[in-house]
Amino acid sequence: MTTGTDLDAEHWLRRWDAQQERYIPDREELFALALDVVDRLAGTPARLLDLACGPGSFASRAAARWTGAEVVGVDVDPVMLELARRTTGERVRWVDADLSRPGWTDAVGGGPFDAAVSATALHWLPEPALPELAQRLASVLRPGGVFVNVDTVLADPGRPRLAELTRALRVERTDRGLATGEDFRTWWDALADEPALADGFAERERRFADRVTGGSSLPAWERALSGAGFAEVGTLTQTFDRRTLVAIR
Structure with missing residues (x-):
């Protein structure tokens, strides 16, 4: 995906983290909390999946915390994956796959995973895509495994003023x-x-040309995850509609 090697990927990742923290000032605390949740509910993971991993911010922190774990980051954005490969490198296995299509479960190597995490990413999926995503996620998480999603999860549309x-x-x-x-x-x-990223951006534009995005509400997430067989689903923390959503398989 690249046309050269003269790319300071660490520089771009630092800038990415800095601008993300302007949106979510407690971002590092939320990352740490999410990993604490994995520890408390699933134990030290042997295999952990980062959904829509972007440039690898969350996956790299998981890999640093659990040095013996297999950490797999999956994303459809070739530019983000290139930054991830050039920064965290081989410590995480990077998978180019689309979470809105069935093939991603095979691409990550199937299950069982002990945990799956995601941060500030899955709100890009349209709400109708959630049931299938939840079903596929359930198929690769072991019983008792945990899913932690740190993201904007919209409030209940049935209470429109709130x-x-x-x-x-x-x-x-x-x-x-x-x-x-x-x-x-x-x-x-x-x-x-x-x-150095010219080819990646061209491919990114091709992939995203007709992409439908949207936001998803808390009831939609709860229905999707419960319908997929997750035993418990709930909000652990919330600031307005930014939540740490936790589901136990």
Whole structure:
């Protein structure tokens, strides 16, 4: 996917983490909490899956915490995967696969995994895709395994005033922190100027040309995960509609 090797991937990953922390100031604490949840509910994992792993921020922290674990990061974005490979490298097995299609479970090597995590990524999936994602996730997690999702999970649309309030407050509070400095779009625009990633960006544009995105509500996640056979599903922490959602297989 690259046209050269003169790419300072560590620089871009540091910038990625910095701009993500402007959206979620307690991001590092949430990462650590999610890994604590895995420890408490599933024990030290032998195999851990990072769904929509991006440039590997979450997967790299899991690999550093559990040095004997097999950590697998899966994403469909070739640019993000290239940054992940060039930073965390072979300590994590990186898988190029689309979570909205059936083949990703085979691509990650099937189950059983002890845990799956995800951070600030799965909100890109449209809500109708959740039941199939949950079914496939359940098929690769062992009984007693755990799924931890740190993400924007919208409030119950059946309570429209409260749902709109949580969304509006989250946007307003986020906007305050974005008045200056680099944000998500600025980071992507700058990265697109890297010659070494030209092929990756061309492939990314092809893959995402007709992609449907959206947001998903808490009831939709609860229905999908419970319907897939997860025994318990609940919100561990919440700031407006940013949640740490936990499901036990």
